[in-house]
Amino acid sequence: MRFATIDHERLAAELLGVSVGELRARALAGSLELPQGYDAAARRLERGEPLQYVVGRAAFRRLQLKIGPGAFIPRPETEVVAGAAIDALMAWPEGRRLAVDLGAGAGPIAAALATEVPGARVVAVERAWAAAGQARDNLEPLGVAVVNADVGAAVAAGGPLAGLVGRVAVVAANPPYLRPDAELGPGVAEHEPPAALFGGGEDGLAAPLAFLAAAARLLRPGGTAVMEHDPSQSAALRRHAQAEGLFEDARTGRDLAGRERYLLATRTAGAGRSGRGAVESPGC
Numbered sequence: 001m002r003f004a005t006i007d008h009e010r011l012a013a014e015l016l017g018v019s020v021g022e023l024r025a026r027a028l029a030g031s032l033e034l035p036q037g038y039d040a041a042a043r044r045l046e047r048g049e050p051l052q053y054v055v056g057r058a059a060f061r062r063l064q065l066k067i068g069p070g071a072f073i074p075r076p077e078t079e080v081v082a083g084a085a086i087d088a089l090m091a092w093p094e095g096r097r098l099a100v101d102l103g104a105g106a107g108p109i110a111a112a113l114a115t116e117v118p119g120a121r122v123v124a125v126e127r128a129w130a131a132a133g134q135a136r137d138n139l140e141p142l143g144v145a146v147v148n149a150d151v152g153a154a155v156a157a158g159g160p161l162a163g164l165v166g167r168v169a170v171v172a173a174n175p176p177y178l179r180p181d182a183e184l185g186p187g188v189a190e191h192e193p194p195a196a197l198f199g200g201g202e203d204g205l206a207a208p209l210a211f212l213a214a215a216a217r218l219l220r221p222g223g224t225a226v227m228e229h230d231p232s233q234s235a236a237l238r239r240h241a242q243a244e245g246l247f248e249d250a251r252t253g254r255d256l257a258g259r260e261r262y263l264l265a266t267r268t269a270g271a272g273r274s275g276r277g278a279v280e281s282p283g284c
């Protein structure tokens with residue numbers, strides 16, 4: 001049996017729940033039977049719908065997450081960002097491993113934190129109703145609370161996360177950060193939610209800066225913000241993080257391709273605008 005494209009082959013493997021290697025072995029042995037629903041799924045694929053939406057699943061680190069239209073499809077570069085957030089949370093003693101995932105989408109970062117960090121308490125915030133529903137499906141079985149709200153409103157006085165202000169060890173985020181003129185991969189513009197992609201403003205930084213301000217409110221002194229960005233935004237985000245003294249030690253981490261991919265910034269002591277002072281370290 002021959003498949004029209006490699007994506008058709010991957011689709012058949014996904015629907016059967018086997019690897020592409022196993023699928024090819026069955027095809028060679030003449031024992032391959034196409035799974036039920038293959039033809040309808042192949043038609044969706046041929047119309048340009050991403051494979052993950054068609055099969056309803058996306059792999060992220062050690063996990064298989066439910067995913068569908070309305071939620072951003074987790075990307076491989078975010079696995080590295082989640083890894084940095086995991087390392088930052090592991091540096092705190094078990095009783096203090098409180099983390100918040102801002103703009104959680106279907107919940108990949110929050111799920112990785114909850115499953116890879118012993119004793120972690122994780123809260124996920126997501127504004128889009130459809131994505132928040134998928135986050136609930138993925139995260140509530142892991143004990144992660146999902147809050148359907150805007151990040152700014154969530155951390156404001158009286159907001160659903162007001163009780164966490166100044167108490168969080170790690171804030172992780174993959175905000176929308178694309179510039180308006182960004183080139184998108186196949187199927188992205190047609191199928192993924194624009195509000196999950198474009199950061200706003202000419203430089204795509206409006207949403208990342210709003211997320212950074214929310215992270216500054218949530219973090220305890222010495223806590224860490226880990227935030228994904230476009231490689232072109234690294235210097236601007238380091239500068240913004242340190243500009244008002246809210247963060248110190250702002251650094252940039254790279255993805256597996258060596259591109260500058262995320263901000264790692266440590267919250268200074270004191271919630272004030274000039275706020276420099278003694279920083280509580282994770283080990284204390």
Ligand SMILES: C[S@@+](CC[C@H](N)C(=O)[O-])C[C@H]1O[C@@H](n2cnc3c(N)ncnc32)[C@H](O)[C@@H]1O
Nearest residue numbers: 072074103104105127128150151174175176196
């Ligand atoms: C790039 S997607 C990342 C989703 C997920 N964290 C991931 O890595 O797959 C950004 C997410 O942030 C959400 N978002 C954008 N602006 C937001 C805001 N102001 N408050 C809360 N969520 C927001 C979008 O709906 C989208 O799900």
